[in-house]
Amino acid sequence: MSIEFTLHGSVILDIPSLYAELNRVFMADEDWALGNSLDALDDLLYGGYGALQGHKAVTVVWQDMETSRAALGVAATTAWLQQKLDQPGRFNSASLQAQLLALQQGHGQTYFDIVLDIFASHPQIHLQPA
Numbered sequence: 001m002s003i004e005f006t007l008h009g010s011v012i013l014d015i016p017s018l019y020a021e022l023n024r025v026f027m028a029d030e031d032w033a034l035g036n037s038l039d040a041l042d043d044l045l046y047g048g049y050g051a052l053q054g055h056k057a058v059t060v061v062w063q064d065m066e067t068s069r070a071a072l073g074v075a076a077t078t079a080w081l082q083q084k085l086d087q088p089g090r091f092n093s094a095s096l097q098a099q100l101l102a103l104q105q106g107h108g109q110t111y112f113d114i115v116l117d118i119f120a121s122h123p124q125i126h127l128q129p130a
Contacts, residue, residue: 002057002126009064013071015080015111026050038114045122058125065129072112077103080111 005025012018016036023033027050034040047053062068081100084091102108109117119127 002059003055004059004061005051006061006063006130007068009062009066009068012064012068014076015072018068018072018115026052038118041115042118042121045118045125047124052125056124059128060119060125061128061130063130069110069112072115073110074103077109077111 007021007025012021019034019036019040022041022044026044027033030050034044044050044052047055047058052058078100081096081103085093085096085100099108103110116127119125
């Protein structure tokens, strides 16, 4: 039996608000919260903790997905990549520069695209746009 969760895309206005919404939906009964990290999202979707724990089949309904797509689009992704570039030695700057260039040329992944890829890498989770 599948359990269903709903993300409210209308409240996702930037990267921090994405994680606030993920925490509201999936971490409400935990005494800790996910950080603003794609790795944290990936870990969550494995289902070892939070509301996903113990569920083998999950449907996530993402309401107002287009609002989230716009909020996590080119501008937010550019700022996120630039923030990483501003920390020399901590991240692979050549890779980040390539990602930034691809984004500026119109064929790079946005933060939203990356989030969708992470969801897609978890076959037990069915993401349903609404």
